[in-house]
Amino acid sequence: MTPQRVNLITLGVSDLDRARAFYADLGWTPVDEQPGVVFYRMHGMALGLFGLDPLAKDQGRPGATLGTGAMTLAQNFPDREGVDAAYAAALAAGATALKSPEEVFWGGYSGYYADPDGHVWELAHNPFWTVNDDGTLTIPDPA
Known part of the structure; x- marks a missing residue:
């Protein structure tokens, strides 16, 4: 049985710096930044921003076009x-x-x-x- 929950939502982004700037303009502060990914703490879960190509590779689908x-x-x-x-x-x-x-x-x-x-x-x-x-x-x- 799988627990009914979501811990992390990851959004694929075409330009990580632009995406980070957008969420900063909303007043959001990253809790963790690693090469190619940014994480935000969100009341018991997290939101991540991840470049599209590295995200496809991480999913085991290198070269895939993600929408x-x-x-x-x-x-x-x-x-x-x-x-x-x-x-x-x-x-x-x-x-x-x-x-x-x-x-x-x-x-x-x-x-x-x-x-x-x-x-x-x-x-x-x-x-x-x-x-x-x-x-x-x-x-x-x-x-």
């Missing part, structure tokens, strides 16, 4: 103002606007941007979930 895939990374906020502020900060750091924050069909508020490598981030306020003071998320058990 961004069909996935979204998300940050939840305790209120709409937090979503708006984070969205504005991302655009100021060089993100590409995909969808401005707005009310959504499921009763929340969210918007999307892409980082310089096309990795899609959702910024959301879900009134049915709790964002704790330390940034962790509590999803209530179904009734």
Whole structure:
């Protein structure tokens, strides 16, 4: 049986210096930097930035063309103002606007941007979930 968890998300990037600068402009501070890779601590897990070619080699697929895939990374906020502020900060750091924050069909508020490598981030306020003071998320058990 495999544990239900994610410990590390690694994003393949075409230009590590550009990606590092983008996340620095968001206010993120690396916890570990090694040749060709940067890691950020994120409340019990980590995010890594890794050059595309070295990542393909590390996966055992040297020469493979890696894309961004069909996935979204998300940050939840305790209120709409937090979503708006984070969205504005991302655009100021060089993100590409995909969808401005707005009310959504499921009763929340969210918007999307892409980082310089096309990795899609959702910024959301879900009134049915709790964002704790330390940034962790509590999803209530179904009734």
